[in-house]
Amino acid sequence: MKLYSTNHQVPEVNLKEAVFKGLPDDNGLYMPENIPTLPASFFENIDTLSFQDIAFEVCKALIGDEVPEKEIRSIVDDVLTFDAPVVKVENNIYVLELFHGPTLAFKDFGARFMARLMSYFLQKEKKDIMILVATSGDTGSAVAQGFLDKAGIKVTILYPSKKVSDLQEKQLTTLGKNITALEVLGTFDDCQRMVKQAFLDKEITSKINLSSANSINISRLIPQSFYYFYAYAQAKKLGKKVVFSVPSGNFGNICAGLIAKKMGLPIDMFVASTNANDIMPKYINTGVFEAKPSVATISNAMDVGNPSNYPRVIELYGKDINALRKDVVGKAYTDEETAAAVKSVYKATGYVMDPHGAVGYLGLKEYFEESGKDATGIFLATAHPAKFIEVVNDIIEKDVEIPAQLKELINKKQESIVIENDFEKLKSFLLTAL
Structure with missing residues (x-):
């Protein structure tokens, strides 16, 4: 697997180097040189395969021979120990529940995979690494759960003070061991900016x-x-x-979906659904990308004023906005609209959405209303509603049940x-934490 920088100013690298380096020296983002198309037979039989079988085939195609097939299978089986079910909410509207992992959020998929892939590469090397991440x-x-107690790996997490939910903060700050949480007096964009600066600082990286x-x-x-792929397999029937x-x-999540489409997954359309931080919907609608300071919302994990995966999204389409528009529409919603959706869906169906999933639901409903398409709509539930319990309880006027891993x-x-x-x-801090 060869990867290049979206800024095209540095040489290509292999997967191992891209994983450990994280960010190219020209401040671009790594992208696969080639995105393979899976055979038609795979899609014909996809609904007969397990989640693990599907993931193995997709992973094998993307990674190539850089990791032996036996190791890929082991990594995939170790990561996917929980389900991602597609659940009906109302007519033609379904939800892909991505919150059944250990931290009850979709990030479990990426963090667990990354931790196990890094551990595989580190088996033959005697060096320590530091994972630096903004959240x-x-x-x-x-990330904290995925890398907890992993030999040779320290984790430093930057998060914006007073801008994550209480239970989210508990998950960041109670593990100890090789996990350090830095509470930054600023926004997520500030955290993200500082992380990027660290990767480009020669003294730190030396x-x-x-x-x-x-x-x-x-x-x-x-x-x-x-x-x-797995959601499509469930919806195929x-x-x-x-x-x-x-x-x-x-925009990492939708970027992964767009990569799946490039691999042949027959997705008819993507709706990029955001809150008041509507930089990407405005870009899709106007062709102008304009970063701005983020604003706080009840869907706080999406409070991003300068989406870091923007270069990857436009790279997938050769920087052609019209080509992008054929696959993606952008929608944005206020906190009031988000809360109203959580309340109305709960009253009508009994299904409890978290604020982020509610934004996805709204985008899907609006797209169907505008397009008139008769299709299966799937919105992504990226976190369990109990992670935003204060907000959700107030909206639905009932106490959401707290899963055991959060209660503790x-x-x-x-x-x-x-x-x-x-x-x-x-x-x-980093230089003294060596």
């Missing part, structure tokens, strides 16, 4: 083997493509075209280090 909520907890676990790391995108609505912040966090002691929104402060 708006769920990435950090998934002394620390840094790697990223954000969606900027290509090993996060590979496993996120798996569940699009309905005999209609399939439309996915993806709650979007950094409530009384655990939090440990975090507060730092200012200043790259030099982060740099000083």
Whole structure:
């Protein structure tokens, strides 16, 4: 598997180098040189395959011979120990539940895969690495769980102070061991900016083997493509075209779906659904990309004012906005609209959506209303509603049941280090944390 930078200013690398380096030296993002098309026979029989079988075939095609097939199978089987069911919500509207993993969020797929892939590559090397990651909520907890107690790996997580839910913060700050949480006095965009600066700082990279676990790391995108194939396999029996609505912040999740489409998955349309941080919908609608400071919303994991996967999305379409528009439409919703959707769906069906899933639901409904298409619509539920329990309980006027793995966090002691929104402060911390 050869990968190139979206800025095209540095040589191609293999998968191992891309995974550990995270970010190319020219500040681009790694992309596969070739995205293979899976054979028609695979799609004809996909509904007879298990989640693990589907993921193995997709992973094998993407990675090629860089990792032996036996190891790919072992990694996939080790990662996918939980389901991702497609559940009916209402007529023609289904939800892909991606919250059945250990941290109850879709980030479990990418973080677990990345941790096991890195562990495979590190088996033959005697060096330590540091995972440096910014989170708006769920990435950090998934990465922390995925890498907990992994030999030779330290994890440093930056998260915005007072801008993640209480239970999300508990998941970040109660593990200890090789996991360190930095509470940044700023926004997620500040956290993300500082992480990117660290990867481009020669003094840091000369002394620390840094790697990223954000969606900027290509090993996060590979496993996120798996569940699009699996969702299609579950929906195939309905005999209609399939439309996915993806709650979007950094746009890694939808990018993985677009890669799946490039591999031949017959997805009719994607809806990029956002909250008030509507940079990508505006880009899709106007052709102008304009980053801006993020604003806080009840769907906080999508509070991103400068989506880091934007270069990958446009690279997939040769920077042709009209080609992109054939596959993706953009929608954005206010907190009031999001809350109203959570409430109305619960009253009508009894199904409880988290705020992010509700944004996806709204995008799907609006797309169907505008297009008039008769298709199977699937929106992604990226996190369990209990992770946003204060917001959801208030909306539906009932207490959401808290899963056991969250209950056990409530009384655990939090440990975090507060730092200012200043790259030099982060740099000083990293250099003294060796």
